[in-house]
Amino acid sequence: MFGIPLGYFGLIVGVLVALGAVFPSAGFERTNRTISILNAVGVITLLLYSVFFLGSLCLLCSGFYLFSLLSFALFARYGQVTEGGLIAKYFRPSVKHVLVFAVMTVLGAYGIRDYHSVKKEAQSGGVAARVVKQFYGLEEVGFPSMISPFWSVRSTSNFADAPIRIVEYGDFLCSDCLFLSDQLQQAKQEFAGKINIAFQHFPLDATCNDVVEKDKHPGACELAYLSSYDPEKFVAIHDEVFANFEAAKSPEWRAALAERYGVRAALTDSATIALVQRMIQTGREYGQTSADYAYGIRSTPTMIVNGRMIIGTLPYEQLRSIFQALVDEAEGNPRFIEAWEDTD
CATH class of the missing domain: 3.40.30.10 (Glutaredoxin)
Incomplete structure (x- = not known):
């Protein structure tokens, strides 16, 4: 989603649950309770999509779904707020905690997205160089x-x-x-x-x-x-x-x-x-x-x-690399040719 692995959000939920256990407070628990029900709805949706639309279910995903639902069940059974309706029980998070968690999540997501983007570019650059070398071969x-x-x-x-x-x-x-x-x-x-x-x-x-x-x-x-x-x-x-x-x-x-x-x-x-x-x-x-x-x-x-x-x-990135090499060659620009000549 937006170039960010879904697993990142699962990691954030898990970290917040762990921090809530280590540093307990009423506001922290109310916030985690809200997150737990939203997370449960999300994983149930993903579970149904995987089973009925994709027709498969990976082992790692199954484990994540199981622990997410278990986390929700624990908050529902043993949480501090036990009275009131659905809104009172699950949708009264601490505004302060929500803002802090949101900022941390966004900053982390930005870093994760940039990391994956740079990693992808580095990998595609190596693949592109090999493809161009193969083309000239x-x-x-x-x-x-x-x-x-x-x-x-x-x-x-x-x-x-x-x-x-x-x-x-x-x-x-x-x-x-x-x-x-x-x-x-x-x-x-x-x-x-x-x-x-x-x-x-x-x-x-x-x-x-x-x-x-x-x-x-x-x-x-x-x-x-x-x-x-x-x-x-x-x-x-x-x-x-x-x-x-x-x-x-x-x-x-x-x-x-x-x-x-x-x-x-x-x-x-x-x-x-x-x-x-x-x-x-x-x-x-x-x-x-x-x-x-x-x-x-x-x-x-x-x-x-x-x-x-x-x-x-070919994937467009590879086709584009070949075309760019041909343009560089025609214009006397050695930058791409040198790159693939050194790639073994």
Whole structure:
């Protein structure tokens, strides 16, 4: 919660109970009694969520829930306030104690959050350096002989002029391609003016793709044709399809899309079909990356990033590190390159 582990709040509750036993006072006990009932409600909620929504319950969590409820039971049974209604028994904390505990909890939470943030950054920095080193260790396979004229991100008129150059073998009905598309849109903002992305149609649909024996996404060929008919409409169709990913699986939705953009003729246009085929067939140009498939382009998404192949997806932090290294390299900035060269 807010970057603070829930266990921290459990620790605070436990410390207050212990301090209340060592330094007893009426105000301290009333405050701890209030905290105990709020804590009990919280752990019951977490227990129900874990069992009925997550379908699992960790051993450590179970212990925390048990001791929290036991603490509440002890206050209810042996507390100094035994008369009155629910409010009188459980919701009359000492204002002085509440303020002191609140300040201590907030200060501690701030420190815990900063600690975890710094720790995460240190760990991700090491991982990022290793990922960049692995990327530069990949074989240079080069770009395909024919690069798609349909770019989802364009920073320069000439594809080769951007520091980050990506040929994305993609399929509009591939869930991982949707995930990657969201990442690349983020990269488009972060690396504005420094990234070109060509969308190389590679639908895993046997209707048009004979490079790989997969027929996973019926309708993907149709979407490839529709988006390729009018270059001026490619980006809009690309973005709309991914924004309506589940709906795009429906033939009716695709028909409506074709009508809306005036590209229905794409489905029978020989030039459009031939262009998509040229992109698909470039998948044969890469050597085997798996014994199960004859060619290197065998699944989507597959990216050719500055001449090196990345199959599948990566966490954005790792992808960003690769992109930043490419920018640093293009600009003659050695700061990131030096970091990963020293990492073993």
